[in-house]
């Protein structure tokens with residue numbers, strides 16, 4: 287079987303075009319969405335993402351600011367930086383880039399935010415709304431993974447709801463902004479969801495579960511963690527891994543996923559690549575959440591938590 291490679295760049299371009307139209311409409315009403323990022327320390331992936339967000343916000347005509355904090359920042363200073371952005375009327379949404387230095391609690395930072403500005407949906411109120419399937423926002427990375435799945439299934443002539451309802455969906459990784467919300471999104475789509483993480487790996491359970499997956503979503507942060515021998519023929523594999531690896535010969539750093547692409551692609555029905563898969567959709571989705579936050583701040587309709595079960599658009 288030669289897997290269909292799901293083209294995240296193409297999906298991202300369509301979402302970007304739709305977003306540009308929405309932003310132009312807001313501009314006519316004198317509303318300019320503003321994105322703020324907070325970065326503490328020097329992680330490669332965080333810097334790569336901050337650069338993409340800065341570039342996309344600029345291209346879309348949004349206000350953008352990045353609060354770059356030193357690795358040894360105190361929690362009090364980090365809280366003050368987030369508090370300043372929370373009070374800034376030009377800022378519609380705030381993203382605190384992970385990883386944070388050990389001495390700064392992510393939950394403390396997010397709890398400080400007005401939930402309307404929490405565009406990563408990790409504030410307790412927003413995480414609760416997502417769990418109840420009444421989301422204000424969906425965290426951009428899991429939203430991008432499911433947008434990709436929904437669109438791929440529809441374009442291959444299937445009803446995503448029907449596929450999910452009869453699928454074993456295995457999630458690998460349990461971070462607050464990716465793995466855990468992805469479990470909730472799978473449950474809210476009636477999939478049979480199983481969540482694995484490093485404890486599953488250490489207990490020798492991981493591969494017995496990945497081998498059962500009809501749909502595998504992996505966000506573990508370990509290059510090549512899952513290979514072709516760990517999946518069943520026909521799996522639909524979504525790789526959310528963003529692992530910087532250095533090329534020994536050139537010393538150049540590039541991002542790779544958590545799947546061993548070649549061997550999984552040899553067995554999968556479809557697979558999303560890294561780069562070029564979930565990644566390019568992620569920054570567009572964060573800007574979508576920022577635009578929704580700008581609409582909410584302006585009191586425009588359609589941005590309060592959903593009154594009915596939510597389905598990803600697009």
Ligand SMILES: Nc1nc(=O)c2c([nH]1)NC[C@@H]1CN(c3ccc(C(=O)N[C@@H](CCC(=O)O)C(=O)O)cc3)C=[N+]21
Nearest residue numbers: 331332334335382383384528541561562563565566568
């Ligand atoms: N609170 C928080 N939320 C995040 O979502 C978050 C974060 N912190 N910290 C850092 C990581 C990293 N991250 C990336 C997302 C997309 C690409 C991306 O679009 N990559 C391109 C390739 C870029 C390249 O090769 O340099 C692609 O996959 O095609 C990269 C990195 C989000 N992160």
